[in-house]
Amino acid sequence: MTLTPVTLASKSSARQMILKNAGVAFEAVGSGVDEDAAKAALLAEDVTPRDVADALAEMKAVKVSTKRSGLVIGADQTLDLRGKLIDKVDTLDEARARLLELRGQVHKLHSAVVVARDGQPIWRIVETAKLSVRPFSEAWLDQYIERRGEALLWSVGCYELESEGVQLFDEVDGDYFAILGLPLVGLLDFLRLHGALVA
Numbered sequence: 001m002t003l004t005p006v007t008l009a010s011k012s013s014a015r016q017m018i019l020k021n022a023g024v025a026f027e028a029v030g031s032g033v034d035e036d037a038a039k040a041a042l043l044a045e046d047v048t049p050r051d052v053a054d055a056l057a058e059m060k061a062v063k064v065s066t067k068r069s070g071l072v073i074g075a076d077q078t079l080d081l082r083g084k085l086i087d088k089v090d091t092l093d094e095a096r097a098r099l100l101e102l103r104g105q106v107h108k109l110h111s112a113v114v115v116a117r118d119g120q121p122i123w124r125i126v127e128t129a130k131l132s133v134r135p136f137s138e139a140w141l142d143q144y145i146e147r148r149g150e151a152l153l154w155s156v157g158c159y160e161l162e163s164e165g166v167q168l169f170d171e172v173d174g175d176y177f178a179i180l181g182l183p184l185v186g187l188l189d190f191l192r193l194h195g196a197l198v199a
């Protein structure tokens with residue numbers, strides 16, 4: 001049986017791991033979307049963090065789908081702290097400041113996925129998780145950053161829920177896969193419907 005080809009328009013190692021571990025055959029390519037410019041334009045129009053994630057996921061999927069056949073998955077995740085979009089950081093010092101900013105607060109992660117085909121979006125989902133960060137000690141924070149290092153810079157919240165990052169939280173409300181960056185179960189259902197997975 002010939003399956004519909006699947007492309008993941010993402011450089012995210014977390015997203016690639018999730019899809020691979022789920023048994024989906026796919027190729028990963030960078031989307032080439034200038035996310036910073038797109039984000040700035042959206043925020044200038046007061047687009048909400050949730051809708052920024054949705055719009056960016058669509059841009060990535062649609063752009064790559066004009067060059068590749070089959071189904072193209074685009075994804076994006078935004079961190080929303082009291083309605084303000086919080087961006088990724090570039091250095092471990094900034095990661096430390098970010099985690100201190102999240103300490104004792106509840107923040108939301110908006111995880112969007114869009115599937116596109118031949119330049120058109122044909123399916124989308126946005127899942128929002130709420131995460132409550134406990135009042136961790138600076139001693140804990142320093143050893144966490146020491147142990148995890150640069151890996152933290154890949155994640156929008158400077159944490160990895162699937163490893164020690166889970167120690168940051170006193171409450172996590174939302175889908176595990178969505179928090180890692182790829183709402184999965186609904187996506188798998190769609191892939192089956194479109195012949196990309198054996199039903």
Ligand SMILES: Nc1nc2c(ncn2[C@H]2C[C@H](O)[C@@H](COP(=O)(O)OP(=O)(O)OP(=O)(O)O)O2)c(=O)[nH]1
Nearest residue numbers: 010011012014076077155156159160161179180181
């Ligand atoms: N391993 C791990 N990664 C996480 C977690 N939470 C968020 N992330 C990652 C997933 C994404 O790679 C990143 C969200 O940033 P973006 O949506 O901008 O994606 P990114 O630029 O990494 O890749 P992409 O735009 O898809 O090429 O944060 C987590 O708990 N564990």
